[in-house]
Amino acid sequence: MASPHLPPLAALAPAHVRDLDAYQPGKPIEELERELGITGALKVASNENPLGPSPKALAAVAAALGTIHLYPDAAGHALRQALAAHLDVGPDYLALGAGSNDLLYQLVLALVGPDEEMLTPALGFLSYRLAAAVAGRRFVSTAATPLGADVDALIAGITPRTKLCVIGTPNNPTGAVWTMAEVARVLAALPPTALLVIDEAYYDYAAAWPEVEHVDGLVALRRDPRVVVLRTFSKIYGLAALRVGYAVADPTVIDILGRVVRTFHVGTLAQVAAKAALDDREHVQRSAALGRRGIERLRAEVRGPGVVVYPSLANFALIETGRPAGPLYDALLRRGVIVRPMAAWGLPTCLRVSIAADDQMDRVVGALCDVLA
Numbered sequence: 210m211a212s213p214h215l216p217p218l219a220a221l222a223p224a225h226v227r228d229l230d231a232y233q234p235g236k237p238i239e240e241l242e243r244e245l246g247i248t249g250a251l252k253v254a255s256n257e258n259p260l261g262p263s264p265k266a267l268a269a270v271a272a273a274l275g276t277i278h279l280y281p282d283a284a285g286h287a288l289r290q291a292l293a294a295h296l297d298v299g300p301d302y303l304a305l306g307a308g309s310n311d312l313l314y315q316l317v318l319a320l321v322g323p324d325e326e327m328l329t330p331a332l333g334f335l336s337y338r339l340a341a342a343v344a345g346r347r348f349v350s351t352a353a354t355p356l357g358a359d360v361d362a363l364i365a366g367i368t369p370r371t372k373l374c375v376i377g378t379p380n381n382p383t384g385a386v387w388t389m390a391e392v393a394r395v396l397a398a399l400p401p402t403a404l405l406v407i408d409e410a411y412y413d414y415a416a417a418w419p420e421v422e423h424v425d426g427l428v429a430l431r432r433d434p435r436v437v438v439l440r441t442f443s444k445i446y447g448l449a450a451l452r453v454g455y456a457v458a459d460p461t462v463i464d465i466l467g468r469v470v471r472t473f474h475v476g477t478l479a480q481v482a483a484k485a486a487l488d489d490r491e492h493v494q495r496s497a498a499l500g501r502r503g504i505e506r507l508r509a510e511v512r513g514p515g516v517v518v519y520p521s522l523a524n525f526a527l528i529e530t531g532r533p534a535g536p537l538y539d540a541l542l543r544r545g546v547i548v549r550p551m552a553a554w555g556l557p558t559c560l561r562v563s564i565a566a567d568d569q570m571d572r573v574v575g576a577l578c579d580v581l582a
């Protein structure tokens with residue numbers, strides 16, 4: 210039966226939606242194995258925790274399986290109470306999200322008006338741009354290098370239209386961190402009604418580097434109520450598939466986020482797993498130590514002409530390869546190692562490599578040295 214056709218996209222969707230490019234995630238392992246006819250491929254492209262989830266989280270999920278016919282607790286009461294105790298803040302300072310990505314979108318939706326803009330340094334997480342673009346909001350990015358954002362350039366980019374200024378620390382994909390003094394300078398330059406979003410998706414990894422000065426977003430929030438801290442259970446807590454993260458902010462901001470949130474956005478299994486994972490400090494510390502060991506190995510052992518492995522306080526490192534990175538990415542794929550090419554960030558000679566388990570790092574370092582020799 211012939212189906213009637215919809216009018217063309219131009220007649221259906223507004224221009225800012227037609228112009229969107231969907232987020233390009235790293236290549237799935239199954240796809241690569243199918244394409245190359247190989248098995249045992251290793252993905253070090255999405256900054257996941259190679260140690261997996263905490264056994265405590267797995268037990269909590271198993272115990273809750275019999276309740277999945279019921280809607281989740283929309284307020285996330287138990288998880289918010291646990292986070293409040295863990296972070297030493299009131300529960301009214303906390304909002305849950307389906308990953309911290311969800312909270313970024315909520316922040317734009319709730320706070321950035323049609324004539325306002327999001328400001329962020331270049332070489333940041335690509336979702337910042339997407340969150341603004343999906344809402345049709347202006348996105349302004351200022352200078353940065355793999356060693357960090359240009360703080361003066363960011364401050365010079367602030368205008369009366371700036372509503373959200375977003376920084377990542379440790380930053381993805383560079384691994385660079387911000388200091389409290391740098392954050393204080395940005396806050397001093399922001400208009401009173403603008404917010405500074407500090408994305409700390411890799412927060413617990415940085416704790417493994419106590420000798421490197423880096424800001425703690427909660428300390429900044431205690432000094433200035435315009436700070437919004439975003440954290441996630443997707444990285445060190447090993448719960449990426451469950452989609453759960455949180456925002457810590459002044460109760461006024463949390464109240465506003467509550468107005469745009471989709472009902473029941475964080476499922477029961479995500480809530481119980483996150484609460485149990487939060488309790489497993491041993492798993493977090495082991496994962497952070499693994500991250501540091503991996504970064505130190507990459508920096509010490511990956512060599513080649515023009516090659517620089519940048520410092521990182523996260524569970525990945527940005528590598529300047531000194532040549533077009535596309536053919537290197539392909540050569541690594543043929544060795545069954547999936548890394549992240551950085552052309553979409555405007556870094557066509559760079560790769561980003563996530564830290565794998567210790568025994569897998571032999572293979573990652575070996576393959577990198579091979580193709581970079």
Ligand SMILES: Cc1ncc(COP(=O)(O)O)c(C=O)c1O
Pocket residue numbers: 255256307308309310311334377380381408410440441442443449452453454
């Ligand atoms: C810097 C940064 N922020 C936020 C996220 C979002 O993570 P999620 O939505 O899984 O919490 C990621 C994930 O890669 C990230 O690297």
